[in-house]
Amino acid sequence: MTSDAIRVLVADDHTILRHALCDSLRREADIDVVAAAGDGRAAVELALQYRPDVAILDVEMPGQTVLTTVAQLNEGSPHTRTIILTMYDAPDLVQACLDQGVSGFLHKSAARGTLLSAIRATRGGDQQVTMSVSRQSLQAAPVKPLGPGALSAREVEVLGHVAAARSNRQIAKAMGIAEGTVKRHLRNIFDKLQAVSRIDAVNKAAASAILPSAAAHSSDPEYTA
Structure with missing residues (x-):
């Protein structure tokens, strides 16, 4: 792992999925998984503690909505970029998350490479947004x-x-x-x-x-x- 690795926080309430995602990301030399959470409130607390470069959030977690979590991350750790990774991608949710300034909105069917690209794209400091949504969501728009x-x-x-x-x-x-x-x-x-x-x-x-x-x-x- 390099000294300037991208520091990542993963938040998903499904323990097996959360661990699998963390293990997958840890195989990348330029990515350092610094924390993992099972709900939005814990994600915010860990972000304030570890100051990750990127927070990867599931949408449906207990405790508070993902939009509340993103807003709290924006306020408490403004340098942290947020990537949404979820099975739920209705057009209104996608737009609401984009309005909150997320750096990526990815359906969980997206390729692993798409997620890695989204994480690495945050390093440039620009306003690049990575999108990958389901065909059902597009057809519903x-x-x-x-x-x-x-x-x-x-x-x-x-x-x-x-x-x-x-x-x-x-x-x-x-x-x-x-x-x-x-x-x-x-x-x-x-x-x-x-x-x-x-x-x-x-x-x-x-x-x-x-x-x-x-x-x-x-x-x-x-x-x-």
Whole structure:
């Protein structure tokens, strides 16, 4: 483990899952699991004691709501970034957590690599948000009708590459632009479409006739801005 390892707190009321997640993270040389909690109040107390870089929270824990826990972490340990890892990802909950400034909202079906990427993304100190939500959640989200001109021509081009399941790096190479520019286009697309993931953006664009509807079937459900 390196001396500048990312300090992580894990909070989940299921003991077996909590231990398994901690064991999995401890295998990474650049991640140090400094504490584990079984409920939100304990997570806040441990965060005040250990000052972790990242707190990974389950949604349904006893004692208090996850939104209360995130708010208390924001106040008591403001440098701690929060990642939500849960089986419950209704669109209203996702939006409420994003409004609280979480750095990631991941469905528990997400790949291990997605969680590791979300943890490591907090090290840069920017406002990157990692999302991975279930298809059921995306399908439940209301689609706000948008005109074909809602996105710029460049944004439509970027979204077309997203629909083809290309990574940010691949999109940058194909379009002859910097990867940071791709990320900026994606943030603008997400804001305009009120999307929470890549596939959500593609589906909403298809529903609004911005993209052909067939494109919605080839996109990856994960998004890293």
